Amino acid sequence: MALSLVGGALAGVGFAGYKLGAVTESESLWRPETWRAAFNMPRDTSPPSIGFWLTGWHVDYDSDSTAVVARESEGLDQVILFGWGFDKSGNVTGQDPFPIKGMTGPKKRVLLFGNFNTDGFSADLAHAIVADQQVGQRAIDGILAKVRDFEGSGIQIDFEGVYLSDRDGYTAWLKRLAAALHKEGLTLSVAVPAKQSDNRNGFGGEIDYPSIGQAADFIYLMAYDRHYLGGEAGPVAPLDWTEAVVRYAVGVIPSQKLILGVPLFGYEWVEDSAQNASYGGAFLTNRVAEAGAQAAWDPVAAEYHAEWQSPEGKRVAWWGDERSLEAKLHLAYQYNLKGIALWRLGLEPDRWWPNLHRFKQAPSK
Numbered sequence: 001m002a003l004s005l006v007g008g009a010l011a012g013v014g015f016a017g018y019k020l021g022a023v024t025e026s027e028s029l030w031r032p033e034t035w036r037a038a039f040n041m042p043r044d045t046s047p048p049s050i051g052f053w054l055t056g057w058h059v060d061y062d063s064d065s066t067a068v069v070a071r072e073s074e075g076l077d078q079v080i081l082f083g084w085g086f087d088k089s090g091n092v093t094g095q096d097p098f099p100i101k102g103m104t105g106p107k108k109r110v111l112l113f114g115n116f117n118t119d120g121f122s123a124d125l126a127h128a129i130v131a132d133q134q135v136g137q138r139a140i141d142g143i144l145a146k147v148r149d150f151e152g153s154g155i156q157i158d159f160e161g162v163y164l165s166d167r168d169g170y171t172a173w174l175k176r177l178a179a180a181l182h183k184e185g186l187t188l189s190v191a192v193p194a195k196q197s198d199n200r201n202g203f204g205g206e207i208d209y210p211s212i213g214q215a216a217d218f219i220y221l222m223a224y225d226r227h228y229l230g231g232e233a234g235p236v237a238p239l240d241w242t243e244a245v246v247r248y249a250v251g252v253i254p255s256q257k258l259i260l261g262v263p264l265f266g267y268e269w270v271e272d273s274a275q276n277a278s279y280g281g282a283f284l285t286n287r288v289a290e291a292g293a294q295a296a297w298d299p300v301a302a303e304y305h306a307e308w309q310s311p312e313g314k315r316v317a318w319w320g321d322e323r324s325l326e327a328k329l330h331l332a333y334q335y336n337l338k339g340i341a342l343w344r345l346g347l348e349p350d351r352w353w354p355n356l357h358r359f360k361q362a363p364s365k
Helices: 034-038 064-073 100-101 123-131 133-150 164-183 211-215 239-252 281-290 322-334 349-359
Strands: 009-010 053-058 080-085 092-093 109-114 154-158 189-195 220-221 258-263 265-270 277-280 295-300 304-312 312-321 337-341
Touching: 034 100, 053 349, 064 100, 064 349, 080 133, 080 295, 092 133, 100 211, 109 133, 109 189, 123 133, 123 164, 133 164, 133 265, 154 337, 164 189, 164 211, 189 211, 189 312, 211 220, 211 239, 211 304, 220 239, 239 258, 239 322, 258 312, 265 304, 277 281, 281 312, 322 337, 322 349
Parallel strands: 053 080, 053 337, 080 109, 109 154, 154 189, 189 220, 220 258, 258 337
Antiparallel strands: 009 277, 080 092, 265 277, 265 312, 295 304, 304 312
């Protein structure tokens, strides 16, 4: 989930667009949710379902994301809330997404904490937390204080780009965090990069799937960025690759702990790579059409792609649509996963939600 999209687009690579507690528009005092939040009276107080879960990440810098939670909360089982980070002493940083308290209740709120600061994800910050006992404990204490104050059912850790040498330290810190949370009846979920084996070098090598899967209550598979803005063009989350990721995960983690992260964004690569950008899938569909390009469906990847010329050179785009999402829904249920998570809420057209709710009520392989 290292990406965020504001106004439809994100320029740059990787985590560059992540906004740490960055509310970009004030909340109207006349909105019912604002009044409800002030008195901590959420409209939706229902608990998560006992069946197939539909979850997603909320960001507070996009009003569309907040509007989706306000409208669809009763059909969501968890809402993962950005965003809190840390300083190098382990103190929690970030701004609370206040309006959420008027929309969804504590039973569904999950507070996300990551190794990011104003510059994005930081391996040095992660190292400070997992390698120093005192700093790590301060981070755990801060997490507990925040979840008590803002109220939630648990927290999610999203540490990305961790040094390979911190693999064991990260796992050990997560185990300590899990124990502290469980004492207070709170859950731990961990967002992990997609991998197909227990590689200990290269991308994802710092993540010990079996050990983290044992410690955590839920594992959110970030099954995207097979191709990314800093690399060569290609499908973002091809279906065959996603299935390979899921097959490895269910072999080392109980399937009912696993939630499949599904991207609602696409990428556009340009010969001048400084102009590479990420867009919401629906936005990208319109952008390609306006450029006069022909979108082609790739049945293996279950994504669209297009190529066209521009004054800046050749452009290549890959993105998913509702068919892509439907394929991931069936895949998750086929492998008996707990559910899916949308990265991120607010990028999808409103018309997708009826089908999402129908699948949740009657999932199929």
